[in-house]
Amino acid sequence: MEQFTAHQTGRRAVLGGSLAVGTGVVLTACGGGNKTQPVPEPTGTPTKATTTADLKVGASASVAVQGNNYLLWRKDENTVYAYTAVCTHQGCTVGLGKTDFKCPCHGSEFSHEDGSRVAGPAKKPLTRYAAAIDGTDVMIYL
Numbered sequence: 001m002e003q004f005t006a007h008q009t010g011r012r013a014v015l016g017g018s019l020a021v022g023t024g025v026v027l028t029a030c031g032g033g034n035k036t037q038p039v040p041e042p043t044g045t046p047t048k049a050t051t052t053a054d055l056k057v058g059a060s061a062s063v064a065v066q067g068n069n070y071l072l073w074r075k076d077e078n079t080v081y082a083y084t085a086v087c088t089h090q091g092c093t094v095g096l097g098k099t100d101f102k103c104p105c106h107g108s109e110f111s112h113e114d115g116s117r118v119a120g121p122a123k124k125p126l127t128r129y130a131a132a133i134d135g136t137d138v139m140i141y142l
């Protein structure tokens with residue numbers, strides 16, 4: 001596990017996907033390629049992506065886990081959301097933007113709330129992964 005960067009984007013955060021059970025679906029407010037994206041079930045192997053010390057509430061981070069890049073956003077104390085960092089436009093590695101995730105190649109931007117595209121040429125949202133906070137570890141289900 002390697003951690004690249006993290007930055008503060010808000011005050012409170014959450015453990016996303018996996019603990020957002022019951023919601024089942026995340027809605028998006030934008031059109032043009034944004035689709036509702038179901039919150040993935042926490043299947044697969046929980047894999048440590050970072051620690052809560054390195055992903056504060058309201059912060060996002062870009063991490064590499066098992067050779068692949070992922071984007072994290074800690075919504076509140078107990079909730080974190082995880083997405084692939086592979087851009088749905090032409091496959092560049094999406095990074096951290098000022099408020100959302102941003103692709104450096106052609107400028108697509110994606111919401112940290114649900115991975116939906118909020119700007120740029122990408123047509124689809126970032127693929128979402130179940131994630132959880134386990135003690136002081138931030139886990140992605142891979």
Ligand code: FES
Binds near residue numbers: 092107121
């Ligand atoms: S590859 Fe990401 S915007 Fe084009």
